[in-house]
Amino acid sequence: MPSRAGVRLTGWGQTDPAVAELLEPRDASELTDAIALARSRTARGAIPRGMGRSYGDAAQRMAGVVLSGRGLSRFALDAERGLLRAEGGATLGEILAGVTAEGWMLPVVPGTQHVTVGGAIASDIHGKNHGTEGTFTRHVRWLTLAGSTGEVQKLEPGDELFWATAGGMGLTGLIAEAELQLRPLPGPLMSVDVDRVADLDEAFAALQAPGGAYRVAWLDLIASPHGRGVVTRAHHLPGGWSRLKAAPPAVPARAEVPLGAPGGLLRPLTLRAFNALRFRAAPRRARGLVEPLGHHLFPLDGLESWPRLYGSRGFLQYQFVVPFGREEAVRGVIELLHSEHLPPFLVVLKDFALPGTGGLSFPVPGWTLALDLARGLPGLDAALDRCDELVAEAGGRVYLTKDSRMRPEMLPAMYPELGRWREARAAADQAKLWRSDLSERTGLVAR
Amino acid sequence: MSATRVLLLGGTSEIGLAIVRRLAEDGPVRAVLAGRDEAKLEAALGEARIDGELVVIDADDLDSHPAALDAAFARLGGMDTVVLAVGSLGGQAGLDAPRDESLGVMRLNFLGSGSLMLAALERLRAQRSGALVVLSSAAVERPRASNAVYGAAKRGLDDLAQGLADSLAGTGVRVLVVRPGFVYTRMTAGLDPAPMATTPDAVAEAVAAGLAGGAHTIWVPGRLHWVFTVLRHLPRSLYRRLPM
Numbered sequence: 001m002p003s004r005a006g007v008r009l010t011g012w013g014q015t016d017p018a019v020a021e022l023l024e025p026r027d028a029s030e031l032t033d034a035i036a037l038a039r040s041r042t043a044r045g046a047i048p049r050g051m052g053r054s055y056g057d058a059a060q061r062m063a064g065v066v067l068s069g070r071g072l073s074r075f076a077l078d079a080e081r082g083l084l085r086a087e088g089g090a091t092l093g094e095i096l097a098g099v100t101a102e103g104w105m106l107p108v109v110p111g112t113q114h115v116t117v118g119g120a121i122a123s124d125i126h127g128k129n130h131g132t133e134g135t136f137t138r139h140v141r142w143l144t145l146a147g148s149t150g151e152v153q154k155l156e157p158g159d160e161l162f163w164a165t166a167g168g169m170g171l172t173g174l175i176a177e178a179e180l181q182l183r184p185l186p187g188p189l190m191s192v193d194v195d196r197v198a199d200l201d202e203a204f205a206a207l208q209a210p211g212g213a214y215r216v217a218w219l220d221l222i223a224s225p226h227g228r229g230v231v232t233r234a235h236h237l238p239g240g241w242s243r244l245k246a247a248p249p250a251v252p253a254r255a256e257v258p259l260g261a262p263g264g265l266l267r268p269l270t271l272r273a274f275n276a277l278r279f280r281a282a283p284r285r286a287r288g289l290v291e292p293l294g295h296h297l298f299p300l301d302g303l304e305s306w307p308r309l310y311g312s313r314g315f316l317q318y319q320f321v322v323p324f325g326r327e328e329a330v331r332g333v334i335e336l337l338h339s340e341h342l343p344p345f346l347v348v349l350k351d352f353a354l355p356g357t358g359g360l361s362f363p364v365p366g367w368t369l370a371l372d373l374a375r376g377l378p379g380l381d382a383a384l385d386r387c388d389e390l391v392a393e394a395g396g397r398v399y400l401t402k403d404s405r406m407r408p409e410m411l412p413a414m415y416p417e418l419g420r421w422r423e424a425r426a427a428a429d430q431a432k433l434w435r436s437d438l439s440e441r442t443g444l445v446a447r
Numbered sequence: 448m449s450a451t452r453v454l455l456l457g458g459t460s461e462i463g464l465a466i467v468r469r470l471a472e473d474g475p476v477r478a479v480l481a482g483r484d485e486a487k488l489e490a491a492l493g494e495a496r497i498d499g500e501l502v503v504i505d506a507d508d509l510d511s512h513p514a515a516l517d518a519a520f521a522r523l524g525g526m527d528t529v530v531l532a533v534g535s536l537g538g539q540a541g542l543d544a545p546r547d548e549s550l551g552v553m554r555l556n557f558l559g560s561g562s563l564m565l566a567a568l569e570r571l572r573a574q575r576s577g578a579l580v581v582l583s584s585a586a587v588e589r590p591r592a593s594n595a596v597y598g599a600a601k602r603g604l605d606d607l608a609q610g611l612a613d614s615l616a617g618t619g620v621r622v623l624v625v626r627p628g629f630v631y632t633r634m635t636a637g638l639d640p641a642p643m644a645t646t647p648d649a650v651a652e653a654v655a656a657g658l659a660g661g662a663h664t665i666w667v668p669g670r671l672h673w674v675f676t677v678l679r680h681l682p683r684s685l686y687r688r689l690p691m
Contacts, residue, residue: 286653288647290644
């Protein structure tokens with residue numbers, strides 16, 4: 001089994017590196033061995049890792065063991081019924097490349113195709129079509145979980161451990177395999193409606209206007225704290241299959257940011273120019289534009305390694321959700337960052353209609369805002385702590401998959417099911433193996 | 448504001464339904480969907496989330512049209528906009544297509560649609576107001592081997608609409624002829640899309656803009672107009688060889 005000691009790992013934000021032993025089992029027996037090895041190696045614990053797309057420290061363990069799921073990445077489609085059996089390390093991009101040509105679509109995809117099935121379940125991810133499809137685990141019929149003693153359990157929705165595993169940040173074990181119900185895909189193209197919006201209220205309204213189920217707002221908060229932006233609503237188009245070859249769903253990287261890119265290309269002035277350009281590049285109003293689904297759903301995947309644009313200090317993404325009716329908290333966070341001179345580069349607003357399926361699932365019905373911020377800006381940590389309070393006060397929460405800085409005392413306020421989740425998790429983790437830098441930093445796993 | 452009354456002839460047409468939905472974005476709309484299959488009309492009404500009702504009309508049964516249109520107009524006490532979206536694809540293989548299929552396309556796309564157009568315009572003229580939107584096709588711009596049958600039938604319909612529109616000048620009734628290129632719909636799902644293919648929502652947006660302005664003929668996408676202006680003047684020997 002491939003194994004390497006002293007590997008430096010970070011999340012997608014390139015911050016807070018951990019040095020760990022990385023094991024990559026390639027089949028069921030190697031997986032059992034890997035877990036036994038992890039138990040014997042260190043008392044510091046182990047955590048599964050997929051593509052490392054969590055922004056913070058969720059998939060790393062300093063001086064511990066990291067179990068890569070990427071050695072287990074096979075999948076098979078029942079093309080009659082649209083049932084997909086996938087190993088936890090298969091990426092959504094690999095799966096899409098296989099299933100779309102057969103006329104099937106993953107019901108939920110995030111903004112990148114470079115996440116694994118295991119990661120998608122452990123973060124209970126959401127997509128642009130959250131209003132109709134909910135989170136990823138809603139479509140999981142069963143999964144198998146390799147626990148800390150090496151045993152593999154089959155779990156179904158309704159099982160307490162399934163509930164703790166969905167959105168459970170990998171802290172219940174390694175997701176070895178899962179079966180997903182796919183959706184019929186009418187064609188590889190999408191029909192996209194575009195509206196420029198002048199402020200946050202217009203963005204809220206445009207996200208709830210009739211139209212396609214895939215909807216999201218991109219906001220420019222640099223030119224104006226009121227949040228001008230661009231809202232898109234999209235749906236699948238029937239036919240156009242002959243275009244599948246020219247525009248495959250898996251977006252190949254079109255460009256790579258060089259390693260030595262001048263430290264922090266994304267400075268305030270460039271940020272302002274980037275955002276203004278992006279705003280003006282969008283039509284004021286357009287209906288039914290034709291776009292290949294990969295280009296529409298994975299806009300950032302075309303630029304491999306874009307976090308390097310933030311320079312050596314990396315970046316963080318602050319994503320939170322507040323219930324409908326608490327829009328003032330969204331405004332409050334934006335105003336606070338503005339008054340502290342903390343310019344967010346990429347800002348995405350979206351509506352959630354359904355709760356997630358797991359105990360620590362992020363989505364609740366309401367508004368979610370995600371802001372990319374360069375790490376190391378003066379006053380950032382203190383400002384985000386105040387944002388946390390605004391969010392918790394409004395009955396909202398921050399997304400653990402994106403987190404790299406939250407204070408432990410916020411956790412119970414934001415995740416009311418934490419107590420029950422800890423019990424379910426502790427009962428399953430008999431060898432007390434599963435821990436990540438995230439769980440240690442936030443106190444997610446009670447010590 | 449009183450609701451805009453819209454009659455959709457071809458009530459399960461994806462483009463027609465997109466137009467009705469689009470009109471409903473600008474203000475309240477009450478719609479009558481007319482078509483052959485009541486169950487499909489019912490489903491279309493639900494899917495489009497339109498405030499509306501149904502009238503069963505068989506486009507191929509020409510003699511039934513006047514009475515059926517009377518019934519449809521009576522439902523809402525007149526109509527503000529009638530959308531003629533009746534039509535079928537077929538006969539692409541020309542002489543090699545089954546004769547029945549080609550005749551069916553000619554009958555429905557010209558005779559059936561033309562008869563509905565006459566009946567609708569008579570009633571709009573009688574009420575001295577209203578607009579008729581006719582879904583023609585970019586195929587009418589110049590005949591091609593690949594759509595001789597469909598293009599000829601649509602061209603007949605397009606000519607009829609243009610001529611009648613002129614006869615209605617000054618009556619308060621207007622006609623908007625829409626010439627889309629290839630549109631991604633369930634009807635075209637099995638075909639290879641032509642360049643500059645478009646969507647029902649894009650056609651609907653162009654129709655709304657055309658109705659708001661004073662247009663009589665629109666192309667979707669708009670640049671198709673200029674493309675065909677060039678294509679129309681290509682020597683025939685060259686045009687014939689174009690891969691379309």
